[in-house]
Amino acid sequence: NAGVMQNPRHLVRRRGQEARLRCSPMKGHSHVYWYRQLPEEGLKFMVYLQKENIIDESGMPKERFSAEFPKEGPSILRIQQVVRGDSAAYFCASSPGAAGGAFFGQGTRLTVV
Amino acid sequence: TQLLEQSPQFLSIQEGENLTVYCNSSSVFSSLQWYRQEPGEGPVLLVTVVTGGEVKKLKRLTFQFGDARKDSSLHITAAQPGDTGLYLCAGVRTGANNLFFGTGTRLTVIP
Numbered sequence: 001n002a003g004v005m006q007n008p009r010h011l012v013r014r015r016g017q018e019a020r021l022r023c024s025p026m027k028g029h030s031h032v033y034w035y036r037q038l039p040e041e042g043l044k045f046m047v048y049l050q051k052e053n054i055i056d057e058s059g060m061p062k063e064r065f066s067a068e069f070p071k072e073g074p075s076i077l078r079i080q081q082v083v084r085g086d087s088a089a090y091f092c093a094s095s096p097g098a099a100g101g102a103f104f105g106q107g108t109r110l111t112v113v
Numbered sequence: 114t115q116l117l118e119q120s121p122q123f124l125s126i127q128e129g130e131n132l133t134v135y136c137n138s139s140s141v142f143s144s145l146q147w148y149r150q151e152p153g154e155g156p157v158l159l160v161t162v163v164t165g166g167e168v169k170k171l172k173r174l175t176f177q178f179g180d181a182r183k184d185s186s187l188h189i190t191a192a193q194p195g196d197t198g199l200y201l202c203a204g205v206r207t208g209a210n211n212l213f214f215g216t217g218t219r220l221t222v223i224p
Contacts, residue, residue: 033212043214056211091155101146102212104155
């Protein structure tokens with residue numbers, strides 16, 4: 001009965017490289033959320049996806065960031081041409097429906113050097 | 114402007130004391146959740162409330178959803194050092210899809 005799995009836990013990228021963050025939701029969950037968290041701050045909503053569909057991406061920068069949740073496989077958050085300001089913890093959560101509680105992974109800590 | 118405002122932002126109390134944390138908004142929510150997050154970990158779901166006026170208890174924690182479904186409170190009785198952490202409320206607005214988080218309350222319980 002695995003929970004939400006995120007990998008990698010830690011990711012170091014040089015400025016200008018690409019970062020790919022993966023999230024496998026809990027079994028039976030078709031809703032995925034991505035959040036960004038800076039140290040000592042709360043969670044900032046980025047994007048909400050259901051299988052093969054982006055439902056709400058209002059919190060995601062329009063440039064360099066993209067997300068997908070394919071029919072098969074994990075959800076991917078992709079950051080192209082990373083900059084130092086992208087350094088943060090990125091959390092993924094899944095839920096069985098829109099109004100229920102969400103279950104979080106342990107996060108990916110991205111450091112851009 | 115934050116959709117969900119939590120107060121207080123920081124709270125430091127002695128072991129055994131009681132405390133209440135508030136989560137307020139001008140928007141109506143179809144559901145509201147409370148989470149607890151420890152350093153280096155993801156938030157852990159504590160409770161979901163969906164009905165206005167609803168009260169749920171989880172051991173020493175009591176959660177209440179406001180009658181108008183715009184606010185919520187978390188009351189902890191006889192706090193223990195293990196209660197230390199970041200407490201986050203989150204909600205889905207009526208008619209919307211995404212789950213927004215509050216600003217958080219950082220609780221420290223001193224032994």
